[in-house]
Amino acid sequence: MPKKIAQRAKEISPFHVMDILAQARKLEAQGRDIIHMEVGEPDFDTPLPIIDAGLEALKSGKTHYTPALGLPELRQTIADWYQQRYQVEISASRIVVTPGASGALLLIMGALLDQGQNVLMADPGYPCNRHFARFVEGSAKAVNVDASTDYQLTDAHIETHWDENTALALVASPSNPTGTMLNHQQLADLSNAVKAKNAHLVVDEIYHGLTYDGFEAPTVLSVDHNAFVVNSFSKFFGMTGWRLGWLVVPEDYIEVMDRLAQNLFLAAPTVSQYAALAAFKPETVAILEQRRQIFEQRRNALLPGLRELGFDIPVTPQGAFYLYANCSALLNDNYPDSMALSKYLLEHASVAITPGLDFGSNQAEQHCRFAYTTDSERLLEALKRMANVVKKS
Numbered sequence: 272m273p274k275k276i277a278q279r280a281k282e283i284s285p286f287h288v289m290d291i292l293a294q295a296r297k298l299e300a301q302g303r304d305i306i307h308m309e310v311g312e313p314d315f316d317t318p319l320p321i322i323d324a325g326l327e328a329l330k331s332g333k334t335h336y337t338p339a340l341g342l343p344e345l346r347q348t349i350a351d352w353y354q355q356r357y358q359v360e361i362s363a364s365r366i367v368v369t370p371g372a373s374g375a376l377l378l379i380m381g382a383l384l385d386q387g388q389n390v391l392m393a394d395p396g397y398p399c400n401r402h403f404a405r406f407v408e409g410s411a412k413a414v415n416v417d418a419s420t421d422y423q424l425t426d427a428h429i430e431t432h433w434d435e436n437t438a439l440a441l442v443a444s445p446s447n448p449t450g451t452m453l454n455h456q457q458l459a460d461l462s463n464a465v466k467a468k469n470a471h472l473v474v475d476e477i478y479h480g481l482t483y484d485g486f487e488a489p490t491v492l493s494v495d496h497n498a499f500v501v502n503s504f505s506k507f508f509g510m511t512g513w514r515l516g517w518l519v520v521p522e523d524y525i526e527v528m529d530r531l532a533q534n535l536f537l538a539a540p541t542v543s544q545y546a547a548l549a550a551f552k553p554e555t556v557a558i559l560e561q562r563r564q565i566f567e568q569r570r571n572a573l574l575p576g577l578r579e580l581g582f583d584i585p586v587t588p589q590g591a592f593y594l595y596a597n598c599s600a601l602l603n604d605n606y607p608d609s610m611a612l613s614k615y616l617l618e619h620a621s622v623a624i625t626p627g628l629d630f631g632s633n634q635a636e637q638h639c640r641f642a643y644t645t646d647s648e649r650l651l652e653a654l655k656r657m658a659n660v661v662k663k664s
């Protein structure tokens with residue numbers, strides 16, 4: 272037992288899926304073939320042009336710190352990306368390069384949340400957000416969302432749930448775990464509702480680029496220049512292990528972000544920043560587009576199969592690489608909740624999924640998340656295996 276653990280650390284819980292993953296690894300060590308649908312990162316390796324740029328940077332001595340706000344060329348390249356992809360003009364000075372979206376979220380919470388204040392966020396949602404809030408002595412104010420609003424916060428939620436201690440509203444579009452998006456109008460409505468509270472809206476756009484059925488996720492910056500945007504090279508760009516992301520902040524927040532970044536991280540990883548300069552090149556974007564199409568094919572293969580098995584997925588997700596399913600119809604005395612079902616599926620079907628508990632407490636025991644971060648053949652095999660062991664009641 273450690274002598275002392277701070278209260279804030281005691282209140283930060285581990286991911287439940289880690290239990291599933293540990294058990295999966297154990298079974299694999301015994302020779303079992305496990306199909307992994309619990310993993311929240313692309314199975315594709317980083318595109319070659321990015322790797323080459325990283326190698327070149329290493330060889331040419333790019334191994335020192337960059338400025339805390341990021342490499343100026345990268346900040347400019349990201350700003351150009353907003354112009355090219357969204358036709359939104361952003362000054363490079365407003366881009367803050369961070370160690371992943373995780374670093375960006377920590378900076379935002381550190382800069383905007385006072386002790387005792389809360390952040391409105393959707394439940395289900397990305398689990399770390401509430402822990403980032405706790406880490407800076409604030410808290411998450413979870414708002415239960417469901418299919419009726421595509422599992423997203425709305426302006427009506429802002430009206431109902433905002434209290435005197437609320438400092439921010441945080442949404443993700445496309446979202447983890449539901450893969451659902453906010454359109455222009457919904458973003459504008461949210462932004463207006465938050466502005467009316469004299470506060471800021473934070474939009475996590477980490478799954479931008481991974482959208483399907485011809486839809487593009489709009490950036491909140493096209494409707495609100497004062498919103499904070501979180502983004503990352505992890506998902507669309509396939510760079511999870513490089514630990515690189517970015518923030519777009521309003522002009523008058525650059526100085527505080529610089530101070531916090533200097534003190535918390537000094538800077539984002541230098542080699543990763545040089546490598547990321549190649550992420551927006553046409554040859555890289557062409558590779559990423561092919562991968563996007565593969566994700567779409569996988570979603571199209573998995574979604575009807577899960578529905579047929581009895582998983583209820585009322586909203587067809589148009590982004591990210593997740594399906595969030597209500598599994599109530601499949602539960603029984605042997606596996607009465609989604610955690611027990613996840614363990615049962617691992618044990619009896621050799622399929623690993625994530626229980627809803629990892630995304631909050633709103634009907635978490637009736638939900639689970641499937642990540643289609645494995646190839647279509649394996650996804651179809653997973654459906655077959657599950658069909659052999661679970662039955663709709």
Ligand SMILES: Cc1ncc(COP(=O)(O)O)c(C=O)c1O
Nearest residue numbers: 311371372373397447503505516
């Ligand atoms: C919605 C969301 N935000 C942020 C992150 C953090 O990503 P990273 O720190 O790798 O950029 C994740 C990772 O799964 C995520 O799903």
